[in-house]
Amino acid sequence: MSRADAAADAAISFEAVSKWFRRKDRLVHALSRVSLDVRQSEFVSLIGPSGCGKSTMLRLAGGLLEPDRGSVVVNNQSPAEARRQKRYGFVPQHPALLPWRTVRRNVSLLSDVNRQQENPGMSTDDQLAMLDDIGLTPFLDSLPRELSGGLQQRVSIARAFALGAPVLLMDEPFSALDEITRADMRYLLLHLWGKIGSTVLFVTHSIPEAVVLSDRVAVLGSRPGRITQVIDVSLPRPRHAGVEDSDDYHRVLGEVRAALRQGWSS
Amino acid sequence: MVELTGWTASPVPGPPDPEGGTDPGLDPEFGVEEPPEAPRRPIRRAALLVAPFAGLAAFFVGWEIYVLVRNLRPLTLPLPSDVIIHVVENPGFYSRNGLVTIQEAFWGFWIAFFAALFVATWMAHSQFVERATMPVIVLMQSTPVAVLVPIFLLWFGFSPWPKILTAMLFAWVPFVANALIGLRSIDSETHELLRSVNASRWEIYWRLRIPHSLPYLFAAGRICVGLALVGAVVGEFFNSREGLGNAARVAQSRLLVDQLWGSVFVLAFIGVAFVLLLIAVERRVLRWHSSQDSDHRGL
Ligand SMILES: Nc1ncnc2c1ncn2[C@@H]1O[C@H](COP(=O)(O)OP(=O)(O)O)[C@@H](O)[C@H]1O
Ligand SMILES: [Mg+2]
Numbered sequence: 001m002s003r004a005d006a007a008a009d010a011a012i013s014f015e016a017v018s019k020w021f022r023r024k025d026r027l028v029h030a031l032s033r034v035s036l037d038v039r040q041s042e043f044v045s046l047i048g049p050s051g052c053g054k055s056t057m058l059r060l061a062g063g064l065l066e067p068d069r070g071s072v073v074v075n076n077q078s079p080a081e082a083r084r085q086k087r088y089g090f091v092p093q094h095p096a097l098l099p100w101r102t103v104r105r106n107v108s109l110l111s112d113v114n115r116q117q118e119n120p121g122m123s124t125d126d127q128l129a130m131l132d133d134i135g136l137t138p139f140l141d142s143l144p145r146e147l148s149g150g151l152q153q154r155v156s157i158a159r160a161f162a163l164g165a166p167v168l169l170m171d172e173p174f175s176a177l178d179e180i181t182r183a184d185m186r187y188l189l190l191h192l193w194g195k196i197g198s199t200v201l202f203v204t205h206s207i208p209e210a211v212v213l214s215d216r217v218a219v220l221g222s223r224p225g226r227i228t229q230v231i232d233v234s235l236p237r238p239r240h241a242g243v244e245d246s247d248d249y250h251r252v253l254g255e256v257r258a259a260l261r262q263g264w265s266s
Numbered sequence: 267m268v269e270l271t272g273w274t275a276s277p278v279p280g281p282p283d284p285e286g287g288t289d290p291g292l293d294p295e296f297g298v299e300e301p302p303e304a305p306r307r308p309i310r311r312a313a314l315l316v317a318p319f320a321g322l323a324a325f326f327v328g329w330e331i332y333v334l335v336r337n338l339r340p341l342t343l344p345l346p347s348d349v350i351i352h353v354v355e356n357p358g359f360y361s362r363n364g365l366v367t368i369q370e371a372f373w374g375f376w377i378a379f380f381a382a383l384f385v386a387t388w389m390a391h392s393q394f395v396e397r398a399t400m401p402v403i404v405l406m407q408s409t410p411v412a413v414l415v416p417i418f419l420l421w422f423g424f425s426p427w428p429k430i431l432t433a434m435l436f437a438w439v440p441f442v443a444n445a446l447i448g449l450r451s452i453d454s455e456t457h458e459l460l461r462s463v464n465a466s467r468w469e470i471y472w473r474l475r476i477p478h479s480l481p482y483l484f485a486a487g488r489i490c491v492g493l494a495l496v497g498a499v500v501g502e503f504f505n506s507r508e509g510l511g512n513a514a515r516v517a518q519s520r521l522l523v524d525q526l527w528g529s530v531f532v533l534a535f536i537g538v539a540f541v542l543l544l545i546a547v548e549r550r551v552l553r554w555h556s557s558q559d560s561d562h563r564g565l
Contacts, residue, residue, distance in 0.1 A: 064458060088463070090462035092455035098477070100554040114466070117464065144554075145554065
């Protein structure tokens, strides 16, 4: 398949994207000639040291930033257009729940906003079923401050899925959680994604997280930010916690670690 | 588009409960454990409810005793009981004048509130406007507003407007400052989240900025109730034939000690009553906010 075909097929396509930030009188080269095609319903993780431009890539994909060079295409649309049509489910690093809304109403927030844009969203029944599925039913009418951090982040993820968007963008959603909760959240996310099958671009700096979740892991190097390697994770799906005991898992883990080290030294 | 059906149909493998400890009663090895008796401290709770009244009573009793012991003349310091009796015996006079002052303060308060919200909204959306407006606000803040009252008199004569305007000027600076902080206090991730579904500025304003600024506005409101009353009274000092400020001024010139202190007491009562009303509203509206946790909730 030619490069052009792949791009036309892709859910998210970065084509030689460069991005600079101006800070005071200094130019920060955040991304340099990044190319990456994320296929439909693929789960791709971006991993790399902090400051290497992972969040910037996510914002470019989401149409929250414009590239300085190159182009980003999302399902044959510009990211700005896709954003106008509410094609993104965004999961930020912190749950970012509205403290005055109950769990139920936080989950429907993204559908409530910008209503004039026709949006399929999930029906209320489907939302409730999903919330029940991930154990949030007892908390439907709770306020965010009554929930633990792990539960809040679950609500945040449910909120992204509830929009029914074809593309999910997640920026280190689990990094503020404790290690135990965090390990469980991986499988919860996989469980939800397994049912909905949207395309996911997932930022992390946890190697196990990237390997357990992804179809492919894009390893980024810094200064300037660029993709140094893309690693296939050919572990069978659906994946459960047992996958972390398999030899294949450890082999891929090692590959990603090596790629990160290489990016670091080069 | 993404397939959205099948939620109810599929069996639920269900992730392990990451909260672990939320359901401690179900461990088969130990059986269901009884929770400990909730500690009951009725005395402590009652004491907390009574405390404000006890404080007030102590204040007035102390005052009363002090006057009696030192045998002070009423002109120096009256007995608080005399003042209260005087007020109770003249309900018409104080309610009539009190209502006038309340109305002036009320309109001053709300005009200040909406003017401040309008200006702060503008400032929050444009750095240029903020920079241009700041010096004017500082100027207004550092000018003793009271000296403007004679000017308002020239403009409006014997109408309620000089008093409303004074009340408004007293109250508006805390409102602007707090509204601006509140409107700006939104968290950048939530902002980005709303932008990711292309929320308009207007929606971000109503759904995010306004609710976020409510705690700040309520905090300002508590201060501004008092300030608006002060403003109204100061306005009445300069020109008025009615209102508690006028009652106090007349009393002072004619050495009517009871009426002078009566006006002060009624004003204080009005201030407290409105602050308490505001707090009651705040508790309902800001149920979601951490300031409403009973552990660290003062008045
Ligand atoms: N809005 C911005 N203004 C200035 N510099 C920025 C901005 N956003 C990101 N940067 C810089 O660009 C680089 C990449 O940032 P980011 O994408 O947030 O990295 P990561 O998410 O991988 O930690 C960093 O050096 C960061 O300081
Ligand atoms: Mg980041």
